[in-house]
Amino acid sequence: MDVRSYFPALDRQVYDKPLIYFDNAATAQRPQAVLDLQQRLCVEACGNIHRAVHKLSADATDFYEAGREAVRRYLNAPGRENIVLTSGTTASINLVAACFCERYIEKGERILISAAEHHSNLVPWQLATARQGAQLEVLPVDDAGELSVEELDRRLKAAKGRIRLLAVTHISNVLGIVNPVKDLIETAHRYKVPVLVDGAQGILHETVDVQALDCDFYAFSGHKIYAPTGIGVLYGKKQWLEAMPPYMGGGEMIDTVTFEKTTYAPLPLKYEAGTQNFVAAACLSPALEIARKMAEEPALQENLRTMRDYLREELQKIDGLRMYGQPRDPEKKIPLFSFTVEGAFPADLAQILDKMGIAVRSGHMCAEPLLNRFGQTSMLRASLAPYNTLAECETFMTVLRRAVRMLR
Numbered sequence: 001m002d003v004r005s006y007f008p009a010l011d012r013q014v015y016d017k018p019l020i021y022f023d024n025a026a027t028a029q030r031p032q033a034v035l036d037l038q039q040r041l042c043v044e045a046c047g048n049i050h051r052a053v054h055k056l057s058a059d060a061t062d063f064y065e066a067g068r069e070a071v072r073r074y075l076n077a078p079g080r081e082n083i084v085l086t087s088g089t090t091a092s093i094n095l096v097a098a099c100f101c102e103r104y105i106e107k108g109e110r111i112l113i114s115a116a117e118h119h120s121n122l123v124p125w126q127l128a129t130a131r132q133g134a135q136l137e138v139l140p141v142d143d144a145g146e147l148s149v150e151e152l153d154r155r156l157k158a159a160k161g162r163i164r165l166l167a168v169t170h171i172s173n174v175l176g177i178v179n180p181v182k183d184l185i186e187t188a189h190r191y192k193v194p195v196l197v198d199g200a201q202g203i204l205h206e207t208v209d210v211q212a213l214d215c216d217f218y219a220f221s222g223h224k225i226y227a228p229t230g231i232g233v234l235y236g237k238k239q240w241l242e243a244m245p246p247y248m249g250g251g252e253m254i255d256t257v258t259f260e261k262t263t264y265a266p267l268p269l270k271y272e273a274g275t276q277n278f279v280a281a282a283c284l285s286p287a288l289e290i291a292r293k294m295a296e297e298p299a300l301q302e303n304l305r306t307m308r309d310y311l312r313e314e315l316q317k318i319d320g321l322r323m324y325g326q327p328r329d330p331e332k333k334i335p336l337f338s339f340t341v342e343g344a345f346p347a348d349l350a351q352i353l354d355k356m357g358i359a360v361r362s363g364h365m366c367a368e369p370l371l372n373r374f375g376q377t378s379m380l381r382a383s384l385a386p387y388n389t390l391a392e393c394e395t396f397m398t399v400l401r402r403a404v405r406m407l408r
């Protein structure tokens, strides 16, 4: 599979240098099939979904629902009603935080999150618990960046039923460690605590089967898995989606409306107020198809491991470089490296790399408390996708070593 030929952006030159795109954890590049469908729908099926009887609307609805079905299959969800389409991971988590807390949380009770959360799986819970007079509790990570199932058990026992939900990331966007979500979920369920998994990074690097995981909610964004921005997914177990109140009101999320009373549409439309991003939703089909193809291609998976091991080894050779997220089992690490280098600011390094055509992330990575846990306010991050190459990693290392020398 000539994977690079699927992604036209990879042929770009940046400042007259071939682009090396190592910021995939922020947003992945889009394959031609997604770009083609996007363009085609804007011309052939630009009609609002689930509304009119005319051909354009009917076709747009079919494409939208095909996108939902592609997600259902990808996650092995039991039914269409389990898949709510949102604008992204952040929107999905805000939905659950607001609706779950409104229905299930009372003063003095708690939501448990981990110390490794992106702001998108932290701030929504802060807002929602504050509204109910409830609190947030934080499950710590150790110096390696790992979560402890035993510590979770201890906290749930100590909470005596006052923890109402666990919200935890599948893979941290800073640490790049695959968390033991199955064990965390099993443990939480022993205490009848439901679990939301932030799958913004997990969806790309793991095979996600929501029934096997037995998670109560799973959230991810399309743009990190080769679809356009502005589309996201919330998988939820039916029992929760049915019991929670709607999130936003308006549009087709209703059954009947009078001035006195409104009844709501059946799942999943109950949570899909207003005009959805139906073009982006439709694009989930080709995006997930290529994601699946890449995940099932042994050569690409081998390449990811080779690049990961190469970068891990070479980065550690740089004097004064500190890497964050080093699991005891090295196979639990995805090819995502966040690090700091003594005597060189991450933003300065990122700028030099950029001038050489290499895109990386620098800053707080939307995880300030996690960076603080490791005594940092800013890091540099290189995050890889299956379309990256070992030659790119070698160029990256050469430029990084030179940049460090320049700044010291």
Ligand SMILES: Cc1ncc(COP(=O)(O)O)c(C=O)c1O
Residues within 6 Å of the ligand: 025, 026, 088, 089, 090, 091, 118, 120, 121, 169, 171, 172, 173, 198, 200, 201, 221
């Ligand atoms: C772990 C994690 N959670 C949540 C998000 C938020 O995703 P989005 O901005 O697409 O809503 C991100 C994005 O980087 C992420 O990495």
